[in-house]
Amino acid sequence: MKKRPFIHVNCAMSADGKIAGSDRKQVRISSDEDLSRARELRKRYDAVLVGIGTIIADDPHLTIKGASFYNNPIRIVIDPHGRTPKDAQVIDGRSPTLILTDDDCTEEWGTETETIKCGSPFSLAKAMELLAGFGIERILIEGGGKTIASFFKEGFVDKYSVFVGGLLIGGRDSPTPVDGEGWICENGLTLKLKSAKVLGNGVLITYDVR
Ligand SMILES: NC(=O)c1ccc[n+]([C@@H]2O[C@H](COP(=O)([O-])OP(=O)(O)OC[C@H]3O[C@@H](n4cnc5c(N)ncnc54)[C@H](OP(=O)(O)O)[C@@H]3O)[C@@H](O)[C@H]2O)c1
Secondary structure (H helix, E strand, C coil), X not given: CCCCCEEEEEEEECCCCCCCCCCCCCCCCCCHHHHXXXXXXXXXXXXXXXXXXXXXXXXCCCCCCCCCHHHCCEEEEECCCCCCCCCCHHHCCCCCEEEEECCCCCCCCCCCEEEEECCCCCCHHHHHHHHHHCCCCEEEEEECHHHHHHHHXXXXXXXXXXXXXXXXXXXXXXXXXXXXXXXXXXXXXXXXXEEEEECCCEEEEEEECX
């Protein structure tokens, strides 16, 4: 079996299972306690990864408050077609950034941003192999739904934690933690419950995936 990094998916959803509004705009779901936890969590991983949909919708910086360039996790964006805006916070030079593209992408970003070509079409398996080759052993995935779904679909997720916030968002088209096209399976993917903890007006649920 080929080596790949340990993958932890962490996200926040509303009590009706949505991770953003139907306009895909960010909604504050985490309690203060969960936000602090999520920020601390970044310190335990070599890299924090999101999909390009999250960069476009939320423009996150994915850094740790007050951390220096090398104390921040590496930031990784899955962006097969090079859609990351040149003024996105994720490439603000505050820590190294890797943009994972397909082989046909010719887009380039600043000096602190490295482009890694991951096949044509884009291959998540190849991406994981290349990241392992860079010495990245532990990756925290923070969204969005299509990205998380693709990791589950490939069987690459080791740990899944979801904060269920005390609010409803509603909307058939609002994104959910595991989006995309779904996959055909009779009984769903069984998770092993590790813990459930009240954090302010919500509950953090943690599962092992294998
Ligand atoms: N509540 C939370 O915890 C949380 C956290 C993060 C984001 N969000 C929300 O999630 C929403 C964004 O989610 P999203 O599902 O639209 O976007 P996303 O998962 O952030 O990005 C999806 C895009 O990334 C690329 N991609 C990701 N994985 C890929 C793979 N394995 N193979 C090929 N391409 C891959 C594709 O880009 P191309 O289309 O260019 O091919 C895909 O369309 C926003 O509304 C945001 O606010 C919520």
